[in-house]
Amino acid sequence: MNRRVLTFALPVLTGILLVAAWYAVRLWVLPADQRFLLPAPDAVLHAFGEKAPQLWSATLSTATGALLGFATAVIVSVALGLALSLSPLVRASLYPWLMALQLTPIIVLAPILILWVGPGLKSVVIITFLISFFPLVVNTTQGLVSTDRLLVDLFRMGRASRLQQIFLLRVPAAMPYFFTGLRIAAALAPIGAISGDMFAGSSGGGQGGLGFLAVIYSAQFQIPALYATAIVSCVLGFLFAGAVVWLSWFALHRWHDSYQPKD
């Protein structure tokens, strides 16, 4: 019980200390003419109130892009992972190109994409997809081809059909790998959407996402509002990562060793 209290109390305590340090740095470290670089926490709080409507609609816009891109990434990677796992030939022919796509910086791809599909949600979704699908494909494929040999023998002895082997054995055995990929992808998806916003968020009737807002506030030198945008982006990231951590717990905690209570 003490432990549970501590796991909540300690981060809160660290948070309070950080805010105190924030004030301290602002007051005693920064010379007066540079204090604008680090607005006081209460100024940021004030910006939240002032910019609430813009922040809210930008968050909705980014969250929509992140969610759609993430969902597309999950669907495409599961299908692609299954195809890749079935044949070494498919793997050999596609893997280098997937790598190439992953290694091309998204910042370079984004302008090309916008030329193709135009600015707005479509581009944001595609950029999010591109940034988050690679860890999903790799982990899903790895999981599907890493099935325990002994269990494969058991299924062969039991004269399992190809489909039975895939759906009763390989797919469930790949779940822990899939969720590892899903956690990485969930952390990347909001980052992808926000980067997408920076390039493509300026259309659609003037209202862009958080990335677009950050570009605007930075250009207008609205520093407390810029900090508020950063904090909202951080919270969005937490929501995504948290949802997947919960989903992973829900799917795996009954049987997987990683959820085994430690003694």
Next chain:
Amino acid sequence: MSDSPPIVELQSVTKRFGDSDRPPVFANLSLRAEPGEFISLIGASGCGKSTLLRLLSGLSSPSSGRVLIEGQSPETSSSDRAFIFQDAALLPWRTVRQNAETLLQLRGTPAARRHELSAQLLDLARIGHLADRYPRQLSGGEKMRVSIARALTLEPSLLLLDEPFGALDELTREHLNEELLALRERRHWTAFFVTHSVAEAVFLSTRILILAGGRIAHDLPVALPYPRNADTRETSAYLNRVAEVSRLLHAAVSA
């Protein structure tokens, strides 16, 4: 002589892995097993015991010669064989009950019949009370019981066991040996049992094969009466047989 074919017949079977210039695991091996026999295979590591089981299971095929299960090849044989591995080979995401039902599910047995059979066998293996647990919550011995129950749901005529109790502690192993024989009283399968333990082989078997140098060095009957139980291990007949088989095994391995 009856007309029915032996449950297992090996006709000059040779098995080699890789290039033909490498020595075979075994050469020109011939063997007959009649229904109801409990045959243990012992020998040094790498003598081909497990390879022989894999041939009987159809997971692997001979380089030359023929393997027959009730007169048919292992791939096409309609007779049911079940394999029990050294590792319990349970699906970690399935409960004990679902694990016990896996093989029935693969062959499309209706759910109601599956539940009935698995419940029956889990009770026989004395783990009925663990039906809703997951494998990670079980001890090594309990996992092996699930594995045995799962194999027996198929009502196999031939049971292939590859050192099933090798990873268990001595007490659990002896206990499971006794229960395996108790199960055999009720279900009349033929067994091929690979083990490193001479004591275990003598306790369980009607017949012991010592494999050495790619052939059957000794084919030894075990004439102890069934049912055998913990008391059997105290008898001089048992102890003498263990001593004899050990001596022959050492001689065969060092020859």
